[in-house]
Amino acid sequence: MKNFGDLQKMAQRMQADMAKAQEDLAALTVEGTAGGGAVVVVMSGTQECKQVRIKKDAVDPEDVETLEDLVRAATTDALAKSKQLAADRLGGLTGGLKLPGM
Numbered sequence: 001m002k003n004f005g006d007l008q009k010m011a012q013r014m015q016a017d018m019a020k021a022q023e024d025l026a027a028l029t030v031e032g033t034a035g036g037g038a039v040v041v042v043m044s045g046t047q048e049c050k051q052v053r054i055k056k057d058a059v060d061p062e063d064v065e066t067l068e069d070l071v072r073a074a075t076t077d078a079l080a081k082s083k084q085l086a087a088d089r090l091g092g093l094t095g096g097l098k099l100p101g102m
């Protein structure tokens with residue numbers, strides 16, 4: 001059995017590894033799309049929205065509801081991809097434990 005000092009060192013190493021992984025995730029991005037690429041949402045691996053791109057032909061002043069649906073769908077797609085990226089990158093560090101927000 002390991003002594004308390006060894007356990008503390010292991011916990012500190014795990015904490016440092018987790019901080020580095022989260023820093024790396026913040027630098028990575030995923031793209032969520034809708035409407036065949038008419039709307040694209042770029043999101044970081046830490047679920048921060050970085051960019052929203054909308055093609056001009058997706059904008060119809062007479063049909064704002066469709067554009068709203070496309071933005072929502074692209075955001076949902078980007079969020080799912082971002083969460084999966086985080087789960088893939090952090091899964092090895094957490095030993096399969098589910099972390100809040102994942």
